[in-house]
Amino acid sequence: xxxxxxxxxxxxxxxxxxxxxxxxxxxxxxxxxxxxxxxxxxxxxxxxxxxxxxxxxxxxxxxxxxxxxxxxxxxxxxxxxxxxxxxxxxxxxxxxxxxxxxxxxxxxxxxxxxxxxxxxxxxxxxxxxxxxxxxxxxxxxxxxxxxxxxxxxxxxxxxxxxxxxxxxxxxxxxxxxxxxxxxxxxxxxxxxxxxxxxxxxxxxxxxxxxxxxxxxxxxxxxxxxxxxxxxxxxxxxxxxxxxxxxxxxxxxxxxxxxxxxxxxxxxxxxxxxxxxxxxxxxxxxxxxxxxxxxxxxxxxxxxxxxxxxxxxxxxxxxxxxxxxxxxxxxxxxxxxxxxxxxxxxxxxxxxxxxxxxxxxxxxxxxxxxxxxxxxxxxxxxxxxxxxxxxxxxxxxxxxxxxxxxxxxxxxxxxxxxxxxxxxxxxxxxxxxxxxxxxxxxxxxxxxxxxxxxxxxxxxxxxxxxxxxxxxxxxxxxxxxxxxxxxxxxxxxxxxx
Amino acid sequence: xxxxxxxxxxxxxxxxxxxxxxxxxxxxxxxxxxxxxxxxxxxxxxxxxxxxxxxxxxxxxxxxxxxxxxxxxxxxxxxxxxxxxxxxxxxxxxxxxxxxxxxxxxxxxxxxxxxxxxxxxxxxxxxxxxxxxxxxxxxxxxxxxxxxxxxxxxxxxxxxxxxxxxxxxxxxxxxxxxxxxxxxxxxxxxxxxxxxxxxxxxxxxxxxxxxxxxxxxxxxxxxxxxxxxxxxxxxxxxxxxxxxxxxxxxxxxxxxxxxxxxxxxxxxxxxxxxxxxxxxxxxxxxxxxxxxxxxxxxxxxxxxxxxxxxxxxxxxxxxxxxxxxxxxxxxxxxxxxxxxxxxxxxxxxxxxxxxxxxxxxxxxxxxxxxxxxxxxxxxxxxxxxxxxxxxxxxxxxxxxxxxxxxxxxxxxxxxxxxxxxxxxxxxxxxxxxxxxxxxxxxxxxxxxxxxxxxxxxxxxxxxxxxxxxxxxxxxxxxxxxxxxxxxxxxxxxxxx
Numbered sequence: 001x002x003x004x005x006x007x008x009x010x011x012x013x014x015x016x017x018x019x020x021x022x023x024x025x026x027x028x029x030x031x032x033x034x035x036x037x038x039x040x041x042x043x044x045x046x047x048x049x050x051x052x053x054x055x056x057x058x059x060x061x062x063x064x065x066x067x068x069x070x071x072x073x074x075x076x077x078x079x080x081x082x083x084x085x086x087x088x089x090x091x092x093x094x095x096x097x098x099x100x101x102x103x104x105x106x107x108x109x110x111x112x113x114x115x116x117x118x119x120x121x122x123x124x125x126x127x128x129x130x131x132x133x134x135x136x137x138x139x140x141x142x143x144x145x146x147x148x149x150x151x152x153x154x155x156x157x158x159x160x161x162x163x164x165x166x167x168x169x170x171x172x173x174x175x176x177x178x179x180x181x182x183x184x185x186x187x188x189x190x191x192x193x194x195x196x197x198x199x200x201x202x203x204x205x206x207x208x209x210x211x212x213x214x215x216x217x218x219x220x221x222x223x224x225x226x227x228x229x230x231x232x233x234x235x236x237x238x239x240x241x242x243x244x245x246x247x248x249x250x251x252x253x254x255x256x257x258x259x260x261x262x263x264x265x266x267x268x269x270x271x272x273x274x275x276x277x278x279x280x281x282x283x284x285x286x287x288x289x290x291x292x293x294x295x296x297x298x299x300x301x302x303x304x305x306x307x308x309x310x311x312x313x314x315x316x317x318x319x320x321x322x323x324x325x326x327x328x329x330x331x332x333x334x335x336x337x338x339x340x341x342x343x344x345x346x347x348x349x350x351x352x353x354x355x356x357x358x359x360x361x362x363x364x365x366x367x368x369x370x371x372x373x374x375x376x377x378x379x380x381x382x383x384x385x386x387x388x389x390x391x392x393x394x395x396x397x398x399x400x401x402x403x404x405x406x407x408x409x410x411x412x413x414x415x416x417x418x419x420x421x422x423x424x425x426x427x428x429x430x431x432x433x434x435x436x437x438x439x440x441x442x443x444x445x446x447x448x449x450x451x452x453x454x455x456x457x458x459x460x461x462x463x464x465x466x467x468x469x470x471x472x473x474x475x476x477x478x479x480x481x482x483x484x485x486x487x488x489x490x491x492x493x494x495x496x
Numbered sequence: 497x498x499x500x501x502x503x504x505x506x507x508x509x510x511x512x513x514x515x516x517x518x519x520x521x522x523x524x525x526x527x528x529x530x531x532x533x534x535x536x537x538x539x540x541x542x543x544x545x546x547x548x549x550x551x552x553x554x555x556x557x558x559x560x561x562x563x564x565x566x567x568x569x570x571x572x573x574x575x576x577x578x579x580x581x582x583x584x585x586x587x588x589x590x591x592x593x594x595x596x597x598x599x600x601x602x603x604x605x606x607x608x609x610x611x612x613x614x615x616x617x618x619x620x621x622x623x624x625x626x627x628x629x630x631x632x633x634x635x636x637x638x639x640x641x642x643x644x645x646x647x648x649x650x651x652x653x654x655x656x657x658x659x660x661x662x663x664x665x666x667x668x669x670x671x672x673x674x675x676x677x678x679x680x681x682x683x684x685x686x687x688x689x690x691x692x693x694x695x696x697x698x699x700x701x702x703x704x705x706x707x708x709x710x711x712x713x714x715x716x717x718x719x720x721x722x723x724x725x726x727x728x729x730x731x732x733x734x735x736x737x738x739x740x741x742x743x744x745x746x747x748x749x750x751x752x753x754x755x756x757x758x759x760x761x762x763x764x765x766x767x768x769x770x771x772x773x774x775x776x777x778x779x780x781x782x783x784x785x786x787x788x789x790x791x792x793x794x795x796x797x798x799x800x801x802x803x804x805x806x807x808x809x810x811x812x813x814x815x816x817x818x819x820x821x822x823x824x825x826x827x828x829x830x831x832x833x834x835x836x837x838x839x840x841x842x843x844x845x846x847x848x849x850x851x852x853x854x855x856x857x858x859x860x861x862x863x864x865x866x867x868x869x870x871x872x873x874x875x876x877x878x879x880x881x882x883x884x885x886x887x888x889x890x891x892x893x894x895x896x897x898x899x900x901x902x903x904x905x906x907x908x909x910x911x912x913x914x915x916x917x918x919x920x921x922x923x924x925x926x927x928x929x930x931x932x933x934x935x936x937x938x939x940x941x942x943x944x945x946x947x948x949x950x951x952x953x954x955x956x957x958x959x960x961x962x963x964x965x966x967x968x969x970x971x972x973x974x975x976x977x978x979x980x981x982x983x984x985x986x987x988x989x990x991x992x
Contacts, residue, residue, distance in 0.1 A: 261788040309805040
């Protein structure tokens with residue numbers, strides 16, 4: 001018997017061995033007859049919310065079926081959705097609102113049965129595509145590879161089931177060239193095997209710019225979009241679909257010449273961000289060694305429009321995208337375009353960013369001594385402020401380094417109850433964490449809660465300890481106050 | 497007998513052997529008695545205009561003396577200024593206006609006599625500080641060094657002459673740490689030698705963000721400023737001075753904690769720009785190999801505020817700042833702060849940018865064949881659009897490569913008459929260039945003149961040739977039109 005655990009509720013579901021869900025699908029389609037059917041493949045941070053957006057499209061009523069795998073990582077999402085509990089916790093009030101509406105309308109179910117693809121007018125591919133990194137102990141990148149096995153299998157499943165008149169829209173961030181050189185041949189091979197026409201299907205690529213957090217839904221519906229198709233008919237079909245779910249009165253849809261271009265556009269966009277962060281990291285080291293405050297410099301420089309994207313240094317980069325997208329691009333240059341050159345700068349930025357958590361930890365020990373046996377409170381475990389998303393969080397590296405030194409850790413995060421990568425409980429109540437016998441408080445995530453003066457007042461009241469702000473969240477005034485009693489370290493700041 | 501040639505008029509001046517200019521200085525000071533005296537050291541692209549700004553300050557009438565060296569590179573600037581001819585050609589109407597006003601008021605002269613420093617209440621240091629690069633033939637950087645000899649000498653000259661109650665404001669872009677670790681000891685040593693107090697002088701650093709071009713003057717007067725002093729009294733003095741020349745109703749003055757910080761801030765600011773450009777270059781290679789249009793992608797991405805600083809690729813980076821400032825920073829880490837680490841990413845961006853002109857040339861030959869013996873018109877020789885500034889112009893590298901292949905070159909630029917780095921005449925009239933028997937037209941600088949439809953109409957009328965747009969200046973519509981008759985190449989664009 002296999003089980004899948006709901007990471008939000010800890011409820012354990014038995015995974016069925018019989019994957020036939022056709023009765024429920026038939027019932028659903030019967031209730032929703034007359035509507036075009038959208039199947040969303042992958043119910044993760046993008047797919048689940050994309051499905052909600054489709055179930056609440058602006059100009060058309062769709063019947064939406066979310067499909068994911070009946071395995072330990074994903075089955076609970078299917079169950080949770082069908083039980084009326086959205087599988088993501090985020091502080092966007094539109095998420096429960098949209099979910100409730102879809103339940104009322106009865107136009108959204110989830111299933112593990114691949115037969116769902118047979119009924120799709122539109123398939124949206126929102127599965128993960130990971131990069132396998134090999135790194136040294138300090139985090140610097142030695143090698144990386146992309147395994148397209150899972151992606152190919154997912155596309156083949158679609159090709160084995162879909163109608164010949166279907167729009168397949170890939171939203172997954174893929175190595176540039178993947179839609180044309182990988183997905184297209186598989187789809188055509190499978191259509192040919194079933195003796196169906198390969199003239200009628202449409203295939204396109206469009207990437208979301210979803211931002212988990214308070215604007216989760218609107219970051220899909222009210223955000224400019226880039227899209228393309230493998231041919232003009234496909235691009236037209238993608239456009240026609242996007243116009244039903246995006247608020248085009250506010251947001252431009254930009255058609256690029258080819259799927260190669262939109263795929264590259266996505267990884268370029270994220271590589272730009274990754275590089276901006278690594279640039280801040282590089283200069284934060286210089287600022288520390290010269291004993292000057294980098295945050296003040298960045299503030300002074302950002303007044304220029306041409307320099308407004310200059311970023312602050314921090315504990316490192318996390319999340320699903322910036323930690324890998326430059327590698328997808330560089331990998332594709334060789335694998336899909338047989339290039340001799342590569343994207344050295346962009347790849348190095350990943351390596352640089354990956355080293356930052358260890359660097360943050362080492363700076364802490366250099367400045368304040370060994371963490372051996374100390375009690376440490378980590379404020380924030382998410383990789384990003386105001387969001388509960390621990391995927392590839394740099395806090396994990398710092399926490400593991402501290403544990404390896406025998407430090408005793410407690411974790412606080414307003415948005416995370418259970419940190420599954422670390423398999424630990426996370427406190428919601430700040431007092432519970434701060435009341436403990438704490439030697440070091442490490443501010444690790446830029447949650448808005450930690451910037452409030454009453455939190456600083458709480459920190460002030462504690463017995464003297466070390467407060468290490470890894471992301472420059474505290475203001476100069478707050479630092480001055482805390483310094484009266486505590487030792488203060490701020491990463492990238494001369495006064496560490 | 498030594499001579500110095502005015503690069504704008506070609507007039508040749510004899511350099512005096514007697515450097516005593518005291519009579520003229522005394523007369524000038526007598527006419528301007530009661531005014532505080534500003535001496536601007538260095539009359540280049542920054543110093544000459546800074547002197548104009550000081551002579552036309554907002555809230556105080558200063559007597560301004562510009563000082564430069566009596567050598568072949570600089571003496572002509574002194575003569576030109578004193579003859580009533582401003583030594584810089586720029587299309588900012590404020591430059592002749594401000595210069596005329598200073599002539600009317602009689603509050604601005606230039607001299608080579610270092611005795612000028614004796615009278616200064618304020619000395620502003622605007623001399624050059626170069627980096628010595630060693631590069632391979634393809635332009636990639638092998639090594640670099642900074643020779644502070646000239647800078648030290650200039651500071652020593654001030655220390656040997658100045659009053660003990662003087663404000664010395666360094667505006668030169670220097671390796672971080674230079675004001676504190678280099679200038680300060682020299683000044684104090686010289687004051688001590690003259691048995692003057694070292695308690696009264698003020699020393700600060702503030703960098704301009706001057707942008708040669710149509711807003712030359714206002715890029716100094718109406719632009720936010722960062723400043724600092726080696727101590728609080730110095731910072732106060734710098735602030736008090738800046739408030740007289742900057743429009744503080746519009747622009748913030750930001751005080752940073754120390755001269756180390758403002759010096760770092762400047763090179764950080766320019767390194768950010770250099771890195772953004774090298775990022776665009778890296779991706780332009782990928783875009784070319786994948787055959788997609790990078791310009792369209794950049795347009796699609798820049799709609800995001802967080803990505804607005806993403807840049808277009810081009811023929812390479814030129815000018816005095818971006819080509820060296822990241823190296824000043826990295827050099828300073830070792831030389832002034834004894835650091836083991838360095839600024840690899842920022843240094844690599846210089847190397848990457850330096851390789852771009854050769855890459856642009858090679859792409860041209862790969863796409864259209866050898867340039868051997870061909871007639872080539874280069875449109876634009878300046879390193880930047882709408883400005884006549886050929887310092888470190890990437891067009892020079894391209895031109896030299898073409899010459900080495902035996903190509904016959906003609907040059908056009910609306911802003912440059914004589915290209916002194918290449919020692920060639922530059923045409924002002926586009927028809928003169930285009931009427932020749934041209935095989936290749938290379939658009940090399942983003943002057944607004946080249947974007948006009950009547951220029952494109954002229955290109956269209958030519959006999960069939962190759963038009964190579966290295967900076968993506970032509971619009972899609974213009975390209976479509978020109979393609980009816982000519983072969984078109986656009987760097988960073990798939991349709992090369």
